[in-house]
Amino acid sequence: MTQLRVLIVDDEPLARARLNRQLTAIDNCTPVGEAADTEAAIMQVQILDPDLVLLDIEMPGGSGLELAQQLSTRDCPPAVIFCTAHDEFALPAFSTTAVGYLxxxxxVEQLRQAVEKAQRLCKPQQKLLDKKDGEEPHGRSRIKAVSRRGVELLEVDTIRCLVADSKYVVxxxxxxxxxxxxxxxxxxxEFGERFVRVHRSALVAAEHIIGLRRDGSHFRIELEGVAEAPLVSRRMLPSVKALITEIC
Structure with missing residues (x-):
């Protein structure tokens, strides 16, 4: 499984030290830096490009909620887990792309579960990352489709995404x-080793992903050779980010 690179943002040194110790006990998780306020955190994100930010909410110089919103505008934003002493911010926290609120x-066990949620790849994605060089993909090489022109045999290697549209798949x-x-x-x-789910209505060809782009409050995944850019669901965003880190 991919190593998750974590930035800790908290104005309390003891809180940062505690989180650092706990992170070292979690598999596939590496603390890469700390920040005591939002300004320093932005600089650290730019320098370190972490996969995950453990983020306090009430800090001098700026709110963690505001920082989370700012981070979400990045082309490939880190996942966020809020770590706070205040339970009243839970609702606005989850209006961001946060994956946890502790x-x-x-x-430590709650932290472990939240981190695992952030780092977890769906099974098709993990199969792709673990696939040995030279291993032949499973499934048909061509898919039969019926159109006004008759029966077509569509080469799977040419497909970049599969999108559910009403009762059909395009x-x-x-x-x-x-x-x-x-x-x-x-x-x-059939094709789960080659196509990964990024939304309940979309699968994409993993080896042809070229990046993420922001579209309003959502993200779309860009693919080589086609204009179609499927939406990425908020739930799938952390795992899509981790996949792109591995293959791009």
């Missing part, structure tokens, strides 16, 4: 778009 004093490929009569679930089951 109350101080932070319990394959976006190098030559255009083709409607398939198979469900997204069926296609994921």
């Amino acid at each position: 109350l101080k004093p932070v319990n 394959a976006h490929h190098l030559a255009g778009e083709t409607i398939l009569d198979e469900s997204l679930k069926e296609l994921e089951s």
Whole structure:
């Protein structure tokens, strides 16, 4: 599993030290830096490009909520887990892209669960990252599709994403778009080592991902060779980020 690089942001030195100790006990997790206020945190994020930020909310010089919103505007934002002494901020905290909200004093087991949530890759993504060089992908090399032109055989290697649209699935490929009569679930089951889920209605060809871009309050994943850029769900954003870190 991917090593998660973590930045700790808290104005209390003892709180930072406690989180640092707890992180060292969590597998696949590496503390890479600390900051005592939001200004220093922004600089550290720019320098270190962490995968995860453990973030206090009430700090001198700026709110952790404001910092989380600012971080979410980055092209490839870190995941955020709030660590705070105040429970009244939970609702506004989850209006950001936060993946966790822990109350101080932070319990190491709760921290472990929150970190694992942030670092967890879905099974198809993990299979892709663990796949040995030269291993042949599973599944058909061509998919049969029926159109007004008759029966087409669509090369799977040319497909960049599969998007559910009403009762159909549209394959976006190098030559255009083709409607398939198979469900997204069926296609994921067969091609899960090559196509990863980024949204409940979209699978993308992992090896053809070229990046993330912000679209208002959402993110879209950009793919080589096609204009279609599927939405990434908030739930899947941390795992998509981790995947892009590995393959890009």
